[in-house]
Amino acid sequence: MKKTLLALMLVSSLFVISCGADSTKPSDAYKSQKVEIASGTKTATITGASGNTVDVSSFATAGEKVTEIIEVTDNSSTPEKPTTIKTNPDGGIYEFTTTTVASPTSVTYKYTRTAIAPVTTKTISESATAGSITITASTTDTSKLLYVSLVTDLNGKNMEFSYSGTTITLADSTFNGKVNVTYQYMDMSIISEKPTKEGTIEVGSAITLTAATDSGKSYVCKVYQNPITPEYFYGIVPATGKITLSGTSEIDNYKLWLY
Incomplete structure (x- = not known):
């Protein structure tokens, strides 16, 4: 009889522990990757x-x-x-x-x-004409482009450069030929950061934030309409606090991350 009671007590204890472990909040699954x-x-x-x-x-x-x-x-x-x-x-x-x-x-x-999502680094070969280079990596990479970190000639010599979007301008404006470009981008498909805001895009394809607190912050906005593949928008929140997303409408749902 004592053995039976002990066994029942042990099973009861394990049940309480198990229930406690399972009672996590959904928000506990979010993990900052900033x-x-x-x-x-x-x-x-x-x-x-x-x-x-x-x-x-x-x-x-x-x-x-x-x-x-x-x-x-x-x-x-x-x-x-x-x-x-x-x-x-x-x-x-x-x-x-x-x-x-x-x-x-x-x-x-x-x-x-x-960055607020895992960063991938790639190096690709590109052609420079009169010191200008256009990054021709896949749309997936360039639409999420974070940073061009290095440009070298085929001998491995570092080249001075500046860039805007996917266009690189070499300090040597006369250079023609092949170069290697190293760049980084965020893989938003596996982000685990909790969205700052989510809902339905307002009329005029806009998301209104608080200007004094949110302006100047970076944002990533995931816009989706089932079953269409999600589209991502990246930028800096304007001084107005209002983000306007080109190509969307008021029926689009979104998730927005500020960082």
């Missing part, structure tokens, strides 16, 4: 800037947090370091105003670059 992958200083062209207020989303690329505006110029006046700067709570700059440079055309800034 990691800083680069930092540095860049000079970018500001296209079509008018007036003296500049929105960081007009020149920064997805994944970048702008931490300092070193100088702004219109290539004719003395470079200016803006003093009127707006930042969000995490310290990221989202807008600044100049006083002497009326129509800025370039900006030099400091940044940190962050």
Whole structure:
């Protein structure tokens, strides 16, 4: 009889332990993958800037947090370091105003670059014509492009370069020939970060956020309509706090990650 009671007590204890282990919240499955992958200083062209207020989303690329505006110029006046700067709570700059440079055309800034999903690195061979290279990797890679980290000639010599989107510009504008390009992209198909916001796209293909707290942050937006394959959008939240997604409509569902 004692053995029977002990056995029943043991089974009961195991049942309680098992139930406790299974009572996890759905949110427990989310795991932050946010990691800083680069930092540095860049000079970018500001296209079509008018007036003296500049929105960081007009020149920064997805994944970048702008931490300092070193100088702004219109290539004719003395470079200016803006003093009127707006930042969000995490310290990221989202807008600044100049006083002497009326129509800025370039900006030099400091940044940190962050990823929120596993990063894949690839090296591919490309052709340069007059110092210009267009990355011809698969659409999957280039649509999620994070960073071009290295360009070398076929002898392995590093080449100075700048890039915007999938276009690379070599410092040597006369170079013609094959080069190797190393780049990184995020694999959003296996992200485990909890979405910041999700729902249905508003009329006008827009998602409205809080300007003072969210502007200047990077975003990834996954838009989907079953059974269509999800489409991803990447960028920096504008100073207005309103993200407009080209090619979507109000019937699209979305998941949005801010980082």
